[in-house]
Amino acid sequence: MKKICLLFVLIAGMFLGVSNLEAKTNEFSFIGKDADIVIFINNDPDDTGFSYVTDLWRERFEIKETTTKNEAINELYAELPISTMVGAVYLPQEAFNSADEPNYPDFLIAVELKSKEASFIEAMNIILKKRKPLKTVTYEGYEIIYRDKQLEPYHGQKDIAAYVQVGKYFLMGMEPKDLYRAIDVYKGSRPSFSDNKKVLKLIKASSDADMYLLVNNQGGLFSKNLRRWEEKEGIRVLLSSESIDALLFSIDLATDDAIKGDLVFMPKEDEDIISIEDDACFFEEIINRSFVKQDINWVSEVKTDNDNVALTFEGTGFKRIWEEALLNKRIAFIEAERAKRRTMEEVNVALSPHNASAKFIKVIFVSVVVFLALVAVIIFKGRK
């Protein structure tokens, strides 16, 4: 009887433990403390500006050819949860390998699923699958579905190829190892991004935005990678990168035509503020000088607040830019593809069996094949 009671208590404890873990879960629960860049997107359909841009993005796929993959992508967009989507980037230790080729960072995307999990997973399976069937691996009790990139002809691809469902969260990565790391963070065996209290202060201080990009440079990996890229390109974009602990870029698509945002720099030391201000002013000039053809009206300001340097900006006249960037280029590409296909069809018509010259080519081709076959037969007979 005692044993049964003990077992019952243990099961109840485990159940409560799991429930407690799930209750505490938030968007940071899967992101490790060592993540170098974290991206947040608030998918709010009531946000006029954000909806306008995402709808344009969706239309890109609607005007594409009807293929199973495109339909799956459409399905995925339709099922995207109304919540915060989080992406994490883990930068490589070295930006370039010995052959001077770029080393790609590791990605992780975490989405909170509110409903329709089955259709979401079905769409993901269609998108992920290429020639070979998807594989499954179990890690810490979670089933990871992935595409084995080594089996594909172009296995160097850096795309999303693995996913796992952890409670109500859906995680995607480039390889299963990205998801192992996320599960370790979730289980508490690796430190979480929530431990970066100093850096997270930046988000709390920032106003509401549709998208945030938070760069964590406490370990210096971001500035190290950036430096190598800058040296390769021959121009330094951020002269004070080594003096920055964190950088937050937030953007709010206020309406379909207006945006506002901030670029906040958190200095490592107070004396770094002057060089950071220099960079902020340079960025301000870059912003003010850009999109002149599209007639964008900018208002911007650089100020130092709470020991941070902030560049705030507002701009109107973006509707045309969204349309050009997200829709028009896609339409132009499809029209070019259609024109190419029409040309191919014309070539096919020219080579159709009813065409006299095509018949002539066919006769010559068959004659050559027959001749070669006869030569082969004669040679083999001669050998015997």
Add this chain to the structure above:
Amino acid sequence: MIRMFKCFFIFLLLLIGILVLWVVLPVGDSGFDVVESDYFLNSFINIQSENAQILDEIVNFKFQEEYAIESEVARMIVKAGGSFLLPLYICVMAEPKEDDSEDFNYLAVIKSARLRRMIQIPMAFYGITPNFREDYISKKQDGWHVLEARDNDSDLMSAAWYKDTIIVSSDKDMFERVFKAGMKKPEVVNSAPDRALLSIFINNEQGLFEYYVDELKDEASYNVFRSADQLRKINISLLSLEQACSHKGSMYFEFTAGCDLTSSKKDVRFFMQLIKRVMDANSYEFKYTLTENINLVKVEYNLEKIRGEN
């Protein structure tokens, strides 16, 4: 057969020896001096033998992959070739063609004794071919050997050489103007004038700088110099200091009278920031001071290598 080959080999070595000797033989100064003109672009490069270090800095300079010499061998060849030609003075002038601002007429003055000798060899062979006589009229003028193209559409309309100097141009009028202004008797000039390592002069009186800024605005939707319509002249010079990889220089931006100097200063400051960032990526520290006076913005700068090669 082997003996014949040996003889041929010895003859070849002898020929190369004579050619090398010919190239390194000293050549007198022509005394030609370029007088600054009001063309759109005037650029001068003056590298004396004691400034050979600058070639090392030039070949190692990086700005985007397409403008950098990636190969170590290519860098060595350019550096060795450049050092061999020292002392070297090059002046390039450019002016847009009358009806087409995308296409330029050019004039180049090159003063290098060794380069002059090297070019003399192929020119001697080319001079005896029937093609040469068909294409050019050759004549002597005050000791100078002058070539004039018979065809008006030729890329090389006029050329002249004398002692250590070669002048080439795609426009007859431009050539005549510069040639007449700069030609002096050799005995008048005692020594080479003291010039900056590099100096660039841009004349925007015809609004050509503004035209290119507008072109960039159309193509990249980016306004790199907002007050280009008020700019009259830019004068940039670079001097080498005694300390290795150390330079100083100045830049003058002259605007029209009554211009909005606040906006113009912002443009100059942005331009300086771009230079600073390009220099920093190449391990140079670029320090500048900016002063203004009515319609003139003056920048004085120091450039110093702060880090070795990565």
